[in-house]
Amino acid sequence: MKHLIAAATVAVFSAGTAMAEKVTLNMPSTFPGSLIQLGQAGVKLQDTLNLISGGDIEMKFFEPNALVPPLEIYDNVSNGSVDAGWSVPGYWGSKNSAYNLFAAVPFGPSAGEYLAWHWYAGGEEMMNEIYNRDGIQSLVCGVIAPEASGWFRKEINSPEDLKGLKMRFFGLGAKVMQKLGVDTQLLAGGDIYPALERGTIDATEFSMPAIDQNLGFYNIAKHYYFPGWHQQSTIQELLISKAKWDGMTDAQRAMISTACRANTATQLAEGEAIQGKALAEMEANGVTIHYWSDDMLNTFRGAWDEVVAEEIAANPDFKNVWDSMQQFRGEYAKWKNLGYLK
Amino acid sequence: MKHLIAAATVAVFSAGTAMAEKVTLNMPSTFPGSLIQLGQAGVKLQDTLNLISGGDIEMKFFEPNALVPPLEIYDNVSNGSVDAGWSVPGYWGSKNSAYNLFAAVPFGPSAGEYLAWHWYAGGEEMMNEIYNRDGIQSLVCGVIAPEASGWFRKEINSPEDLKGLKMRFFGLGAKVMQKLGVDTQLLAGGDIYPALERGTIDATEFSMPAIDQNLGFYNIAKHYYFPGWHQQSTIQELLISKAKWDGMTDAQRAMISTACRANTATQLAEGEAIQGKALAEMEANGVTIHYWSDDMLNTFRGAWDEVVAEEIAANPDFKNVWDSMQQFRGEYAKWKNLGYLK
Numbered sequence: 001m002k003h004l005i006a007a008a009t010v011a012v013f014s015a016g017t018a019m020a021e022k023v024t025l026n027m028p029s030t031f032p033g034s035l036i037q038l039g040q041a042g043v044k045l046q047d048t049l050n051l052i053s054g055g056d057i058e059m060k061f062f063e064p065n066a067l068v069p070p071l072e073i074y075d076n077v078s079n080g081s082v083d084a085g086w087s088v089p090g091y092w093g094s095k096n097s098a099y100n101l102f103a104a105v106p107f108g109p110s111a112g113e114y115l116a117w118h119w120y121a122g123g124e125e126m127m128n129e130i131y132n133r134d135g136i137q138s139l140v141c142g143v144i145a146p147e148a149s150g151w152f153r154k155e156i157n158s159p160e161d162l163k164g165l166k167m168r169f170f171g172l173g174a175k176v177m178q179k180l181g182v183d184t185q186l187l188a189g190g191d192i193y194p195a196l197e198r199g200t201i202d203a204t205e206f207s208m209p210a211i212d213q214n215l216g217f218y219n220i221a222k223h224y225y226f227p228g229w230h231q232q233s234t235i236q237e238l239l240i241s242k243a244k245w246d247g248m249t250d251a252q253r254a255m256i257s258t259a260c261r262a263n264t265a266t267q268l269a270e271g272e273a274i275q276g277k278a279l280a281e282m283e284a285n286g287v288t289i290h291y292w293s294d295d296m297l298n299t300f301r302g303a304w305d306e307v308v309a310e311e312i313a314a315n316p317d318f319k320n321v322w323d324s325m326q327q328f329r330g331e332y333a334k335w336k337n338l339g340y341l342k
Numbered sequence: 343m344k345h346l347i348a349a350a351t352v353a354v355f356s357a358g359t360a361m362a363e364k365v366t367l368n369m370p371s372t373f374p375g376s377l378i379q380l381g382q383a384g385v386k387l388q389d390t391l392n393l394i395s396g397g398d399i400e401m402k403f404f405e406p407n408a409l410v411p412p413l414e415i416y417d418n419v420s421n422g423s424v425d426a427g428w429s430v431p432g433y434w435g436s437k438n439s440a441y442n443l444f445a446a447v448p449f450g451p452s453a454g455e456y457l458a459w460h461w462y463a464g465g466e467e468m469m470n471e472i473y474n475r476d477g478i479q480s481l482v483c484g485v486i487a488p489e490a491s492g493w494f495r496k497e498i499n500s501p502e503d504l505k506g507l508k509m510r511f512f513g514l515g516a517k518v519m520q521k522l523g524v525d526t527q528l529l530a531g532g533d534i535y536p537a538l539e540r541g542t543i544d545a546t547e548f549s550m551p552a553i554d555q556n557l558g559f560y561n562i563a564k565h566y567y568f569p570g571w572h573q574q575s576t577i578q579e580l581l582i583s584k585a586k587w588d589g590m591t592d593a594q595r596a597m598i599s600t601a602c603r604a605n606t607a608t609q610l611a612e613g614e615a616i617q618g619k620a621l622a623e624m625e626a627n628g629v630t631i632h633y634w635s636d637d638m639l640n641t642f643r644g645a646w647d648e649v650v651a652e653e654i655a656a657n658p659d660f661k662n663v664w665d666s667m668q669q670f671r672g673e674y675a676k677w678k679n680l681g682y683l684k
Contacts, residue, residue: 051596052394110682111454112487112614115607120615145454146681209677226680254393262603265457265610272454273462275681276673291680331618335551338568338633339488339617340452 023252025049025059025240029086030070033063035189036211036274041142041236041267042086049259057252061086070188077239078134085239089127089138090171098317100172101325102127102138104147104231106304108325111143111233111268113332118235121328126321137245141260142236145271147228148212149292150205151196151221156290159299168192168204172307173230179303189215196220205230208271209278218287225290229300236267365594367391367401367582371428372412375405377531378553378616383484383578383609384428391601399594403428412530419581420476427581431469431480432513440659442514443667444469444480446489446573448646451667453485453575453610455674460577463670468663479587483602484578487613489570490554491634492547493538493563498632501641510534510546514649515572521645531557538562547572550613551620560629567632571642578609 027046031039046061064070073085074092090103102123109117118124118140131138150169156162163181174184187195187204195201197220204221205228206212218224238260245253283289292300312319369388373381388403406412415427416434432445444465451459460466460482473480492511498504505523516526529537529546537543539562546563547570548554560566580602587595625631634642654661 048596048600051593052600054396054398054593056396107683112610115611116615119608119611148681208681227683228681229683232683251393251396254390258390258394258600258604261605261607262600265603265607266461268454268607269457269461272674272677273458273670275677276675279676279680280673289680297683328615331622332614333618334621335614335617338621338631339490339550339570341449341569341571341574341639 021249022055023057023244023248025057025084025244026062026067026082027059027084027086027238028062028067028070028073028076028082029064030073030088030091031064031086031189033061036214037144037267037271038207038211038236039086041263044266045086045141045238045259045263048262049255052259053252053255057255059084073239074134074136077136077241080135080241080243083241083244086141087237087239088234089237090234093171095134096130096317097311097315098130098321099127101318101321102235102237104171104173104234105325106173106176106230106307107301108232109329109332110146113329113336114233114235115140115143115264116332117325117328122324123321126324130317131239132242135242137240137242139238139240139257139260140235140264141238142263142267143271144234144236144267145208145275146233147205147207147231148209149225149228149230150203151212151217152203152223152225153221154202155223155288156225156296159296165203166201168195168201168206169230170205171230172304172311173205175307175311176230176300176303179306180299193217193220208275209282210271210274213278213282218282218285222287223290224282224287225292227291229292229297364397365399365586365590367399367426367586368404368409368424369401369426369428369580370404370409370412370415370418370424371406372415372430372433373406373428373531375403378556379486379609379613380549380553380578381428383605386608387428387483387580387601387605390604391597394601395594395597399597401426415581416476416478419478419583422477422583422585425583425586428483429579429581430576431579432576435513437476438472438659439653439657440472440663441469443660443663444577444579446513446515446576447667448515448518448572448649449643450574451671451674452488455671455678456575456577457482457485457606458674459667459670464666465663468666472659473581474584477584479582479584481580481582481599481602482577482606483580484605484609485613486576486578486609487550487617488575489547489549489573490551491567491570491572492545493554493559494545494565494567495563496544497565497630498567498638501638507545508543510537510543510548511572512547513572514646514653515547517649517653518572518642518645521648522641535559535562550617551624552613552616555620555624560624560627564629565632566624566629567634569633571634571639578605 029042033039033043043061046059049059068076076082077085088103089099092099166183168187169177169184192204371384375381375385388401391401410418418424419427430445431441434441508525510529511519511526534546
């Protein structure tokens, strides 16, 4: 009888793609699961995938440090110690500076243009040419709305006011700030508030209004600057061990990429939805909101041009990716100027 | 032995949600499957859903008129003659004028803001309060980039130049044009070119550059106007018989909504990606591209304010939806002005 049941079971299992061998994906995260947008989108990916795959894929989100420290996710996916990771490509800029360009670019594309380049002008493909060298597959799996430029204890009225400031800053934007005499440090989200409170730093950027509000910076620094020229949008990614990715069925890969694209649309919509309320609440709490003068934006832009030239000279991968993005942006600029109401 | 196999089969079937009763969704489309973005996104939805559901859902895209005429999809989904439909809510404005507001709004939100309102500020929910009355469930299932303002044989330099013009126009924008003395007609995509050629119409709007290029209007009318104030973005929808939707498992509903959200991200990215090239090619083909003067845009906006007032007075549903959208847009305006580089 056991034999008969086994035969029947096999027959049923082979009837549909849904009965492929189950894939387990343990996924450590760079961001706490409770963090609006950045972490919550990773939890949502897990929930969606587990529901739509009907048991074919079992994804498990792990809080930062529960399996591995956030900044060691790359190495652990690369060597196969973990199956996957929830992150942002810019966290791996020390492995290859070109990763920064896949995540968030100063004076760079905002969400729609960025996704257009990633999916229709070779961005995601170039990204994987680099990741694959280390045995990793990366899927664009989310996009967040623009960040704010940051929190300052004192008003910034000229480039002079930036000199000597100690400020938390991330990614390529940090290199721009260094050119302007800012002493930058990269602190994880949870470490910023105490550093501001103790005076270890004078200023910080972290993310968009709804997230920054969550972290309470406005209790200490009252001047909040816009626009976030350094991150007009930021791509989130799902890292997967390349061997694991290659071993899946077409249907399993499609479930993952479909869940990632759904995540992207949802995150974009949420990011646009929740900033207005956060801004209004922060103003009610005594925050002064500023928009950078043209002079200040030109100063940032000039320093960014110097940073780009240096990065291009230092890394051929950076140059290739930059050239691809610039070519696309040239074509897109005509459309952007015509298509949209100003 | 049959009994034993049946028992084993049942055991396996009940083990995972993936083994739920199969759902068939025959889906007639408003747009040909070959039409860039508008139709192709419907075919893509079909392919994605069939692949990720592993046989749990079988969706079949039908070309316009193969099952039912495009403008009869609503009634057929409502009475259960077809399971589903691929469309745009604005096509049902004659059933209830509020449907227009879920699809594309003159001087209205562009993609990110529109999705934010639909998914996080009650838009999609209000939409279904109306659809459900007729036994239909509608899912936001795509969004297209801004349209162009249209094709004219002669330059339009003042509101006077519009008077008496015969023009193909769609939706709420058509009511605006009527206020300005334009004689509007709604023609399906395939009927526009011959009407322009014969001189039955003097001008036409249809969609975005890459789609308009496909339809060849530039061979006859050489003046192409931007921005498309009447449709800064357009929502596509999947209609499903409400009884069918309610009878599905949670997993099946999640597969459909996940595939729809994925479709939305993909369509948005593609829409942003393909316009620049189309514009460059049309200019090479002798098209003159114009951006409306502030005077002309103010004229359109003034006429639109009159149309809104009339629609609000005529239909309480329109008023409710309009108020919801305006409330959200008020909050969003602060964010839009601060968050983005100008």
